[in-house]
Amino acid sequence: MNVGERHYRSIWPIVSNERRAVGIVDQTRLPFEFATTELGSWRQVAVAIRTMQVRGAPLIGVAAAYGLALATFEDASDAELTAVAGQLAETRPTAVNLRWALERMQAVLRTTPPGKRAAAAWSEADRIAEEDVACNRAIGAHGARLIGGLHAARRRVIRILTHCNAGWIATVDFGTALSAIYQAFDAGVELHVWVDETRPRNQGLLTAWELAAHGVPHTLIADNAGGHLMRRGEVDLVLVGADRVTRRGDVCNKIGTYLKAVAARDNDVPFYAAVPASTIDWTVDDADAGIEIEARSPDELRLVGGLAADGRVASVRIAGAETPVANPAFDVTPARLVTGIITERGIVAPEALTRAFSDAAGAAVAVPAT
Amino acid sequence: MNVGERHYRSIWPIVSNERRAVGIVDQTRLPFEFATTELGSWRQVAVAIRTMQVRGAPLIGVAAAYGLALATFEDASDAELTAVAGQLAETRPTAVNLRWALERMQAVLRTTPPGKRAAAAWSEADRIAEEDVACNRAIGAHGARLIGGLHAARRRVIRILTHCNAGWIATVDFGTALSAIYQAFDAGVELHVWVDETRPRNQGLLTAWELAAHGVPHTLIADNAGGHLMRRGEVDLVLVGADRVTRRGDVCNKIGTYLKAVAARDNDVPFYAAVPASTIDWTVDDADAGIEIEARSPDELRLVGGLAADGRVASVRIAGAETPVANPAFDVTPARLVTGIITERGIVAPEALTRAFSDAAGAAVAVPAT
Numbered sequence: 001m002n003v004g005e006r007h008y009r010s011i012w013p014i015v016s017n018e019r020r021a022v023g024i025v026d027q028t029r030l031p032f033e034f035a036t037t038e039l040g041s042w043r044q045v046a047v048a049i050r051t052m053q054v055r056g057a058p059l060i061g062v063a064a065a066y067g068l069a070l071a072t073f074e075d076a077s078d079a080e081l082t083a084v085a086g087q088l089a090e091t092r093p094t095a096v097n098l099r100w101a102l103e104r105m106q107a108v109l110r111t112t113p114p115g116k117r118a119a120a121a122w123s124e125a126d127r128i129a130e131e132d133v134a135c136n137r138a139i140g141a142h143g144a145r146l147i148g149g150l151h152a153a154r155r156r157v158i159r160i161l162t163h164c165n166a167g168w169i170a171t172v173d174f175g176t177a178l179s180a181i182y183q184a185f186d187a188g189v190e191l192h193v194w195v196d197e198t199r200p201r202n203q204g205l206l207t208a209w210e211l212a213a214h215g216v217p218h219t220l221i222a223d224n225a226g227g228h229l230m231r232r233g234e235v236d237l238v239l240v241g242a243d244r245v246t247r248r249g250d251v252c253n254k255i256g257t258y259l260k261a262v263a264a265r266d267n268d269v270p271f272y273a274a275v276p277a278s279t280i281d282w283t284v285d286d287a288d289a290g291i292e293i294e295a296r297s298p299d300e301l302r303l304v305g306g307l308a309a310d311g312r313v314a315s316v317r318i319a320g321a322e323t324p325v326a327n328p329a330f331d332v333t334p335a336r337l338v339t340g341i342i343t344e345r346g347i348v349a350p351e352a353l354t355r356a357f358s359d360a361a362g363a364a365v366a367v368p369a370t
Numbered sequence: 371m372n373v374g375e376r377h378y379r380s381i382w383p384i385v386s387n388e389r390r391a392v393g394i395v396d397q398t399r400l401p402f403e404f405a406t407t408e409l410g411s412w413r414q415v416a417v418a419i420r421t422m423q424v425r426g427a428p429l430i431g432v433a434a435a436y437g438l439a440l441a442t443f444e445d446a447s448d449a450e451l452t453a454v455a456g457q458l459a460e461t462r463p464t465a466v467n468l469r470w471a472l473e474r475m476q477a478v479l480r481t482t483p484p485g486k487r488a489a490a491a492w493s494e495a496d497r498i499a500e501e502d503v504a505c506n507r508a509i510g511a512h513g514a515r516l517i518g519g520l521h522a523a524r525r526r527v528i529r530i531l532t533h534c535n536a537g538w539i540a541t542v543d544f545g546t547a548l549s550a551i552y553q554a555f556d557a558g559v560e561l562h563v564w565v566d567e568t569r570p571r572n573q574g575l576l577t578a579w580e581l582a583a584h585g586v587p588h589t590l591i592a593d594n595a596g597g598h599l600m601r602r603g604e605v606d607l608v609l610v611g612a613d614r615v616t617r618r619g620d621v622c623n624k625i626g627t628y629l630k631a632v633a634a635r636d637n638d639v640p641f642y643a644a645v646p647a648s649t650i651d652w653t654v655d656d657a658d659a660g661i662e663i664e665a666r667s668p669d670e671l672r673l674v675g676g677l678a679a680d681g682r683v684a685s686v687r688i689a690g691a692e693t694p695v696a697n698p699a700f701d702v703t704p705a706r707l708v709t710g711i712i713t714e715r716g717i718v719a720p721e722a723l724t725r726a727f728s729d730a731a732g733a734a735v736a737v738p739a740t
Contacts, residue, residue, distance in 0.1 A: 031689075197570075197671065198594070199567065199593060199594055200567075200592045200594075202688060205688060205689055208689065208693055212692070212693070218694065219694045219695060219696045220689055220693050220694065220695045220696075221671075221695070221696050221697075222569040222570045222593075222625065222626070222671055222697070223569060223592075223593050223594050223626070224568070224569055224570075224593050224624075224625040224626025224629065224701075225625055225626070225697075225698055225701075226629070227626070227628040227629040227632065227701060228625060228628060228663070228698050228700075228701035229696075229698075231658070231701070231702065232658075254594075255594040255595055255598060256592070256593070256595070256597070258597040258598060258601065258633070259594065259596070259597040259632075259633055260629075262597065262629075262632050262633050262636045263628070263629055263632050288601070293598070301567065301590060301591075301592055303676075304674045304676060304686060304688065305686065305688070306673075306674060306686030306687050307686060307687045308684065308686055309684070309685075314678065314679070314686055315679075315686065316674060316675065316676030316677060316678055316684055316685065316686050317676050318572060318575060318674065318675070318676040318677075319401075319575060319590055322582075323578055323582070324588065324589045324590065325589060325590045325591070326564075326589045326590075326591050326599075327595075328595055328598050328599075330598075331594075331597060331601070332601065
């Protein structure tokens with residue numbers, strides 16, 4: 001999407017005779033500064049994923065694919081590439097796209113002789129990136145029809161609550177949940193977005209930055225406020241992305257999503273998660289039993305980044321190092337609270353997921369999980 | 371309660387031949403600095419309430435009472451005191467204790483000749499403060515029995531989730547919800563407190579500060595995390611204070627409380643609000659219809675206070691002035707989600723409130739709301 005006059009993707013290949021690298025938008029500096037940086041090795045890619053310079057499930061997958069491709073330029077041996085794939089997979093334990101993209105890259109590498117692996121890997125990473133753009137465009141088209149339908153039925157501004165950042169900077173372009181919002185807005189649907197701040201990492205500020213850049217009406221709120229707005233009838237739809245969706249439709253997404261889903265149910269507000277099919281983990285049925293919830297650093301809560309009085313990016317400490325902190329990064333919204341999953345193939349009720357994706361689901365079941 | 375070696379209340383009278391004033395703990399500087407300040411006029415009291423140097427429903431009531439008492443030393447006329455009471459009542463529109471305390475003060479002032487009003491008002495404010503301490507001690511004793519009962523039944527550490535700050539610094543001493551926790555802890559009950567950060571004003575940091583000072587085991591969490599903890603079976607009890615409870619048991623408390631209550635119900639976790647009876651507004655049945663929800667400054671969300679790298683108290687801007695923000699300060703937890711109200715008279719189910727308080731409820735109904 002656009003930043004000022006120029007169109008950007010969140011990640012792009014840099015190819016010359018001398019070197020290979022990937023360019024990224026450094027998301028740890030957003031929304032305070034818009035900066036790009038280059039990653040020239042798989043190690044730099046791993047650091048970028050771990051420190052959340054790149055973030056968002058789809059983008060992490062693409063970044064890891066380019067990371068493995070970069071590794072082939074250093075050492076294209078089976079042993080090295082297996083080791084690198086393992087290290088990249090460990091950067092974010094909850095994100096399923098990461099493992100999906102690495103497995104796809106490895107399938108190509110396994111059937112390619114070492115001397116041709118660099119070119120093959122780079123092409124495959126490019127393909128994953130292009131497919132992500134096409135996929136998110138399709139997700140957004142389906143989601144935009146849902147929003148348009150609400151607008152046609154209610155004949156007033158449609159108020160959408162979103163949590164975390166499921167926007168273009170969480171993908172290669174368009175986003176997932178925000179792709180629907182962008183496309184509905186561009187089609188002339190009157191809408192307004194309630195943007196959860198999304199503590200502790202405040203990804204809602206990224207969402208507000210994206211929406212402002214695109215001109216979409218929105219209001220930033222504390223995570224605490226969404227239930228109140230629903231009770232007052234000021235939310236028509238909760239629309240989020242997800243880091244993983246299970247076979248039965250459990251939604252694993254940014255911590256706090258469940259609270260919005262349970263409040264949505266209490267107020268008869270529909271709750272949708274927008275994801276590419278690659279986010280559906282056909283090997284897991286019950287997310288509580290089958291998904292490890294990443295525990296992130298206590299300092300994410302203790303330190304808050306922003307602009308200091310002198311205009312520089314700085315952080316303040318709101319709690320001392322002696323204050324005990326728990327920081328689970330994701331939660332599970334059980335399928336019973338999910339109205340539908342918006343994918344590139346259409347909108348599917350949780351209980352219909354395996355039927356709608358019988359090809360993918362069947363393949364996943366045929367191959368035992370490793 | 372104690373701060374270091376010394377016992378403090380959150381507010382105290384300062385009386386000498388030359389002047390009258392009230393001392394307060396300046397809560398806008400906690401938990402980063404422990405500082406006290408003196409308020410020498412009703413105008414300073416009004417500013418202190420509005421800027422939340424004093425905060426917490428019971429403490430606001432006591433502060434307003436001292437404020438009106440201070441006004442009697444300047445001008446004890448009916449017209450002036452009525453005007454001052456009106457201005458003090460407007461400092462925080464949602465807090466019922468504020469109006470309750472001011473009405474009680476005015477009832478004394480009305481029946482006292484102007485020349486004796488200063489002494490009478492000061493004594494009455496002192497009485498309100500002492501009654502608050504006795505009341506909170508009693509609330510805590512009932513709440514501690516509830517926690518002790520859970521401990522006896524489950525024979526392990528009882529994990530309590532709390533939101534905002536219902537501690538001693540929100541009252542004159544002891545607190546409401548935290549009074550129960552302090553008294554259970556002091557009685558040897560093994561417990562652990564999950565402390566919601568409570569955006570946007572981060573009052574959870576005050577709770578963590580209080581609990582640390584008293585040695586109570588606790589863990590600070592993002593407001594988003596509580597639902598996840600409940601789903602994982604890591605919460606035995608949600609225990610909060612309240613700014614107003616209605617006749618039928620609707621609980622109006624800090625924004626975000628409803629999200630915890632609805633998640634508690636979804637996970638069969640009991641939800642209790644601990645309040646003095648003066649917090650029950652017998653003139654309102656349906657909180658959604660009868661309670662104005664205060665909308666506070668957008669800058670509460672846009673700016674975050676903490677300690678800068680140089681150790682000074684500072685704030686960072688996380689969202690620009692151009693970012694639209696909505697900041698409702700309270701929400702309503704409907705009575706159907708409330709297990710019980712803990713008061714100085716005991717623990718009462720919402721539907722039993724009017725019967726248990728038939729004296730107070732009857733009196734309130736006999737006098738039309740003004």
